[in-house]
Amino acid sequence: MSSALPHDLNIEARYVLAKQVAQEAARRGMAYYQKREELNIEHKGDDRQDLVSIADRALEDYIRAELLAAFPEDGFLGEESGSADLSARCLWVVDPIDGTACFVNGLHNWCVSIGMLLDGTPHIGAIADPNHIELFHGVRGQGAFVNERPLRVSKASHVREGLMGVGTFYPRGTEYFLPFLTSLLGEGGMFLRNGSGALMTAYVAAGRLLGYYETLLKSWDCAAGLVLVAEAGGRSNDFLRGEGLLHGNPYLVACPGVYEQVAEMIGPMLNSD
Template sequence: MNSAPSSLDIEARYSCARTLALEAAQLGMSHYRQRNTLLVEHKGNDLQDVVSIADRQIEDFIRARLAERFPEDGFLGEESGSSDLAARCVWVIDPIDGTACFVNGLHNWCVSIGLLIDGEPHLGAIADPNHNELFHGCLGQGAFVNDTPLKVSAATNVAQGLTGTGTFHPRGKEHFIPFLEKLLAEGGMFFRNGSGALMTAYVAAGRLLGYYETELKSWDCLAGLVLLKEAGGQVNDFFRNDGLIRGNPYLVACPGVYQQLAEMIGPSLDG
């Protein structure tokens, strides 16, 4: 893939992503404090897949700001769909990643704003207002939580820490229990907080050794993938077979345990 040319103002987009993620997260907090009054709907027949008026309002807010600042850029959002996906720069947004946590009063949700340039994750910002943390990074510039540099764990075995894992969508969930059995058999321990963006950021920060999801959507991980790469982590071939739109099985990990986790998952990871 081509590197971003100097004609693209990467720094302006990086600065905007950080500022906008923080502003959107504070907007989210105003809804979160009044969550008992929120209108919550279910997507299709899946009672676990919920969306609130807060999701839609925050995505509209982010989308309008980006369209004003960078009208030539494309957009892909969880709630409002896509536009101009053939553009060189495409923003990939999750207004509230962890909506089920959000509506149930659990402090495990965030705002995730990522940017693809020529099809490659180039920068990202993940704002967690409950813990006053902004995870952010840009290719070639490192990754940070607030002002602290991120670095993946130096562990060489899953028994040396926690592994994030989860399953949600029907596609692929049959692989979840077999993976957990193998992880536990190897002395590992699993962790799940309901937010793919945050768990990816936690791998980049060395808090988790890795994170496996039987199926994840791109808006849940796009911003985090930049952090992971800059922090020294590894990821599977997530974007294959139109993964940007459809989603795919997902594995991110520190180099010392990536292969161990991939072998536990087996052929379904990149099949």
């Protein structure tokens, strides 16, 4: 691919750093994971599904410190620590442990997700999965990879040809979930929910899933993955429209051959704020 890197910003250095920090954070996360019985697990507010542990906070502190030490002019948005300078041209959007429920329950479906938006567009992505020794990474205009292998989305043309990733979590939008599953199954499709939006997005980029639909996703779960899907030839809805960066939106990524089919199953709510 031809280069699309801005000349006035050191995007390559940020890309290298994102990969390094994601891998080191994942290594540190694995140390917590192996002693997860000792962690103090909390619930966020009244949401009994949304868990947080000392590991989430410690990893985000590490990631934030490393990124902003190297690039103090950049902005930062993290799931646990909130935001700083959202108006910066380069904005890091981070989930220190995506899949915390899996993490605390001993399931291997969790990862570290580090994305960077350039002028509001996802530009760098690094998703580190220490359980499977995989680093999904990419930069806009430069391709996407798992470790050093290029990523390409599936060539499927119908949902019956593979698996769809699905999810619903927050109360908003859940009423659309069962009708969508009914439509998917009616077309002969199958589905998977693994507990990590970042990983399911990466799996779409890798061609392992045909697509991934979530009734409401947060930006830190997909900022990195959106880069990978775009670079691997996939499609996505306009996730960041409206207040998507801070409050999330309905979310769909898919290979081109099934995107319209799945979008029709979801209906108008896909593009509602």
